[in-house]
Amino acid sequence: MNHPTASTLSPSQVRARSAVLGLALIAFGTLALLDARNLFDLALMQTFWPLVLMLVGLDRLVWQRSSGWMPGAVLLVIGSTMLARNLGLTDIGLHQIWPLFVILGGLSLLSRRGAAQAERG
Incomplete structure (x- = not known):
């Protein structure tokens, strides 16, 4: 299955994708802040907050090819x-x-080096 990379998306698609991710992070951060101040009880957040890291990592692997797969x-x-x-x-x-x-x-580093050598022929 071919997924479009960030470079093949239209500018409006990139902005929409960034907006959705940004709003999700703001919502998550707001809930975490309210939970930390004991204004809102989110017991599940204490367990499942690493999902945010996983989703951002998956986003980088699938969409942001320019920075490589490492991040x-x-x-x-x-x-x-x-x-x-x-x-x-x-x-x-x-x-x-x-x-x-x-x-x-x-x-x-090795995969970048191999890709650079392959491009040079």
Whole structure:
């Protein structure tokens, strides 16, 4: 399945996509702030807030090809790890998987280098 990249979207589609993501983040942040001030009880937010990181990571992987796959992959890994820990599925924390980000950085550099060499022929 071919997904359009950010460069193939019309300017109005890019603005609409940015507006939806921006409004979703503002709504989430507002609810989190109200919850932190005990003005609104969002017990589920304490568990599921890493979904925001996962959604932003997925957005970067699917739509923002210009920055490479690394930022999206990192956000997905961080969000997934945090959500799994919040749900009690694992006791692994970010302090235990930070070397994975070093590995992902190396893979990202190698994939960029390989792509650049392929373009040169």
